[in-house]
Amino acid sequence: MDSLGAIAELINQNDDFLVAAHVSPDGDTLGSALALARALARLGKRAQAVCEDAVPHIYEFLPGAADMLRSENARPARVAVAVDCADAQRLGSALPLFRAAEKTINIDHHETNNAYADYNFVEKAGATGEHVLRLINLLGPEPDADMATCLYAAIMSDTGSFAYSSTTPDSLRAAAMLVERGADPARINRRIYRTIPFGKQKLLGATLTGLALHENGRIGLACLSAADIASCGALEEDTEGIIDHIRDVEGVEVAILIRESASGVFKVSLRSKHFADVGGIAASMGGGGHKRAAGYTVLGSMEEAASGALTLAREALRA
Amino acid sequence: MDSLGAIAELINQNDDFLVAAHVSPDGDTLGSALALARALARLGKRAQAVCEDAVPHIYEFLPGAADMLRSENARPARVAVAVDCADAQRLGSALPLFRAAEKTINIDHHETNNAYADYNFVEKAGATGEHVLRLINLLGPEPDADMATCLYAAIMSDTGSFAYSSTTPDSLRAAAMLVERGADPARINRRIYRTIPFGKQKLLGATLTGLALHENGRIGLACLSAADIASCGALEEDTEGIIDHIRDVEGVEVAILIRESASGVFKVSLRSKHFADVGGIAASMGGGGHKRAAGYTVLGSMEEAASGALTLAREALRA
Numbered sequence: 001m002d003s004l005g006a007i008a009e010l011i012n013q014n015d016d017f018l019v020a021a022h023v024s025p026d027g028d029t030l031g032s033a034l035a036l037a038r039a040l041a042r043l044g045k046r047a048q049a050v051c052e053d054a055v056p057h058i059y060e061f062l063p064g065a066a067d068m069l070r071s072e073n074a075r076p077a078r079v080a081v082a083v084d085c086a087d088a089q090r091l092g093s094a095l096p097l098f099r100a101a102e103k104t105i106n107i108d109h110h111e112t113n114n115a116y117a118d119y120n121f122v123e124k125a126g127a128t129g130e131h132v133l134r135l136i137n138l139l140g141p142e143p144d145a146d147m148a149t150c151l152y153a154a155i156m157s158d159t160g161s162f163a164y165s166s167t168t169p170d171s172l173r174a175a176a177m178l179v180e181r182g183a184d185p186a187r188i189n190r191r192i193y194r195t196i197p198f199g200k201q202k203l204l205g206a207t208l209t210g211l212a213l214h215e216n217g218r219i220g221l222a223c224l225s226a227a228d229i230a231s232c233g234a235l236e237e238d239t240e241g242i243i244d245h246i247r248d249v250e251g252v253e254v255a256i257l258i259r260e261s262a263s264g265v266f267k268v269s270l271r272s273k274h275f276a277d278v279g280g281i282a283a284s285m286g287g288g289g290h291k292r293a294a295g296y297t298v299l300g301s302m303e304e305a306a307s308g309a310l311t312l313a314r315e316a317l318r319a
Numbered sequence: 320m321d322s323l324g325a326i327a328e329l330i331n332q333n334d335d336f337l338v339a340a341h342v343s344p345d346g347d348t349l350g351s352a353l354a355l356a357r358a359l360a361r362l363g364k365r366a367q368a369v370c371e372d373a374v375p376h377i378y379e380f381l382p383g384a385a386d387m388l389r390s391e392n393a394r395p396a397r398v399a400v401a402v403d404c405a406d407a408q409r410l411g412s413a414l415p416l417f418r419a420a421e422k423t424i425n426i427d428h429h430e431t432n433n434a435y436a437d438y439n440f441v442e443k444a445g446a447t448g449e450h451v452l453r454l455i456n457l458l459g460p461e462p463d464a465d466m467a468t469c470l471y472a473a474i475m476s477d478t479g480s481f482a483y484s485s486t487t488p489d490s491l492r493a494a495a496m497l498v499e500r501g502a503d504p505a506r507i508n509r510r511i512y513r514t515i516p517f518g519k520q521k522l523l524g525a526t527l528t529g530l531a532l533h534e535n536g537r538i539g540l541a542c543l544s545a546a547d548i549a550s551c552g553a554l555e556e557d558t559e560g561i562i563d564h565i566r567d568v569e570g571v572e573v574a575i576l577i578r579e580s581a582s583g584v585f586k587v588s589l590r591s592k593h594f595a596d597v598g599g600i601a602a603s604m605g606g607g608g609h610k611r612a613a614g615y616t617v618l619g620s621m622e623e624a625a626s627g628a629l630t631l632a633r634e635a636l637r638a
Contacts, residue, residue, distance in 0.1 A: 161480045162494070163508035172495035175481070176488040189482035194567040198536065201527050201568050208524025213517060248513045249520050 002119045004131070007105055008138040010079065010119060011040070018077035018101060021051040021068075022085045023092035027059060027157025027192060029084035032107070032132040034064040035143070035150035036081065042141040050074040052092035061191045062153055063146035076100035082117065084128040086110035107131050109158075126164070126171030129154025133174050145182025152183035157192055199234035200242075206232055207242050207257065217251040219313045223302050224259040236261065239269075247271040254278060254313040258305050261297070266305035269295045276316040284312065321438045323450070326424055327457040329398065329438060330359070337396035337420060340370040340387075341404045342411035346378060346476025346511060348403035351426070351451040353383040354462070354469035355400065361460040369393040371411035380510045381472055382465035395419035401436065403447040405429035426450050428477075445483070445490030448473025452493050464501025471502035476511055518553035519561075525551055526561050526576065536570040538632050542621055543578040555580065558588075566590040573597060573632040577624050580616070585624035588614045595635040603631065 011017075019037045021029040033049045040047035048069055055065045071093035080101035085091055086108060091098050098104060106117035109125040121131060129151045136143055136151075143151065155175055159167045162175070179185055203224070211222045229236060239259050246255035255271040268285070270278035272292050279294045285308075287296025298305050330336075338356045340348035352368045359366035367388055374384045390412035399420035404410055405427060410417050417423060425436035428444040444450060448470045455462055455470075462470065474494055478486045481494070498504055522543070530541045548555060558578050565574035574590040587604075589597035591611050598613045604627075606615025617624050 156481075160508075161482055162475075162504055163480055163512070165503075165505035167498070167504040169495040169498045172491045172498065176491035176495065179486070179491065180488045184484075185481055185486040186484035189479075193482070195569045196567045198532060198568050198570070201530065201564065204564075205524050205527025205530065208520050209528050211517075211520065211524065217517065245520065245523075248515045249517050250514045251517070 001115070002121055004121055004135050004138055007107070007119050007121055008135060010103060010105065011045075011135075011139060014079045014103070015045040016078040017045055017047040018074060018080040018097055019047060019049050020080060020082050020085070020091050020094040020098055021049070022082075022090040023052045025051050025053055025056065025059070026084075028109075028127045028129055028154040030055060030059050030062060030065070030068070031150040031152075031154030031157070032083040032128045034062055034068065035129070035136065035147040035154070036083065036132050038064055038147050038150070039136045039139055039141050039143070042144075043139060046077070048074050048077065050094050050097065052094055058192055058195055059153070062150050064150070071097060079103045079105065081105040081107065083107050083132065084109070086113045088116040107135065124166075126162075126166045126168055127155040127158035129158070130170060130174045133178070143178070143181045148178040148181035148183040149188060152178040152185065153188050153192060156185070156188060161189060161193065197234075197238065199232050200238035202232035203229060203234040203238050204242055204245060208245060211246060211249075213249070213252070214310060215314060215317060217249075218253045218317055219256065219310065220246040220249050220252040220254070221256045221306060221310060221313075222246055222258075223306055224257070225302060226260040226262070229259065243269045243271050247273055254316060256306075256309045256313060258302065258309060260302060264299055264301070266298050266300070266302060267295060268298060268305060268309050270309070270313070272316070276313070277319065278313075278316060280319075281309075281312040281316055320434070321440055323440055323454050323457055326426070326438050326440055327454060329422060329424070330364075330454075330458060333398045333422070334364040335397040336364060336366040337393060337399040337416055338366060338368045339399060339401050339404070339410050339413040339417055340368070341401075341409040342371045344370050344372055344375065344378070345403075347428075347446045347448055347473040349374060349378050349381060349384070349387070350469040350471075350473030350476070351402040351447045353381055353387065354448070354455065354466040354473070355402065355451050357383055357466050357469070358455045358458055358460050358462070361463075362458060365396070367393050367396065369413050369416065371413055377511055377514055378472070381469050383469070390416060398422045398424065400424040400426065402426050402451065403428070405432045407435040426454065443485075445481075445485045445487055446474040446477035448477070449489055449493045452497070462497070462500045467497040467500035467502040468507060471497040471504065472507050472511060475504070475507060480508060480512065516553075516557065518551050519557035521551035522548060522553040522557050523561055523564060527564060530565060530568075532568070532571070533629060534633060534636060536568075537572045537636055538575065538629065539565040539568050539571040539573070540575045540625060540629060540632075541565055541577075542625055543576070544621060545579040545581070548578065562588045562590050566592055573635060575625075575628045575632060577621065577628060579621060583618055583620070585617050585619070585621060586614060587617060587624060587628050589628070589632070591635070595632070596638065597632075597635060599638075600628075600631040600635055 282294035601613035
């Protein structure tokens, strides 16, 4: 493990950079990459921010997002920095560009990070954005309002607006500093959390209207057929996050959302609140995840998928 | 306006206190009152925390909530402190107790506060809890985990988990300090925001299922009859906050939620996102509120209430 000071020194000695975000980018990887690229540019260095995927709609407001390059439009640089990537594969099509650099840097907050670069700074934190803020402070350019906005979005989004157990005093202090530098907490929150497509909101309505409780309210189950999703004008990706609204019901320990992904193919998502091991359920069905959030796929009918999931959830409640 | 130092001095010279929260208590008034009462007790003083109303279910987890007294069970004290009350009337049935004290103190973050006590500390902030933390730091007892939990809940709930425009660097720094003192951000967030009665969640489902857009998606309108509310197993109070989910729809500028409060009586709630003056709409109908959040009551049928609100909202969009 290398220090941020050593990384700052390497950066000071070079002037051509690639800053890479991970595939399916989230607020932390995007905000971290854009803030670092901007800080490097402010120091008079060349810096390309790059990602395999396009910037998702809700993050388009991030300053610099319009200049973010898709992998195929970027060129190799002397130094490449990966932000928020627990392993090199998370770079997707940006991996060859990363590997083409003479020196590589890996800055991340995932404890599972496997130190795949020449210089690795990996430390548990609410968000990689916290580390990037520290690095920028070492490099010298005072974070301007644009960098502050990117880094605040990184920290806020990766801590669920300071609601996840990963939130630390350092996360909150970094956020305070970024607000002082010009980040607007209300605007950033609204752009990321409160700009919901109509179809997704209708889908939430359909999910909750169909929500049923089982086992004295300890299991909440909702099912969405392909027709339900289509009639809401929603996309399958709009189901993301909807299961949280089932888990949020008072008394529910296991939340189950089943959606028809293709004819006869059902995706079962599971969440638990306090103790039930839904990762075990998913593993027994050939799926994956962890204790509190997991999922698997089954073939058959919606009724079979629902009764199978209920049986497994009942067992998990008793375990 | 008095300094917190002068208030700390008055507190140090006395040993019998009443700490009063406002009617319809929220997290800020409760967390502030309970933390201050606990700090006073830690200093060896007598301290009663009091409120006209019972502690709402979602705040029952606050340390000390079970010892909070209803007004009729409290007795006068030598010094009374009102927390988070913009005027004395907000104390409700605790006002006679407050007035019976030899010395009164008013600690608040509402700029409209009319300085009704002998000692007044009123300063704009994300939450009154920020001021109470500063006062406790002046008084001396290191905030313990219970005080930290109360004050974190106060600040988090009054800033919408650091999402409202009232969130300042000081709010975030106070939160950081409270996490260091033992407040658990994830647990407090879950208890306050993620413990939703089944009936309320069903009501959200019914609202969003019935949600319709008008004026090219710039107006979102949903209606809830008394029968809708009853069939969800919900109470009328469960409608609180539901309009936010309408306003959150991408492109919606004016959100309208109409609920049947009694036969032929309709409560119209209005929210706007960026520019529309819904306070003006409400005022023209004999209601109240401000530019971004307002409401009024009309008699007649649901159809009349809806078409009237739509007409006014269209005008507000053009203004």
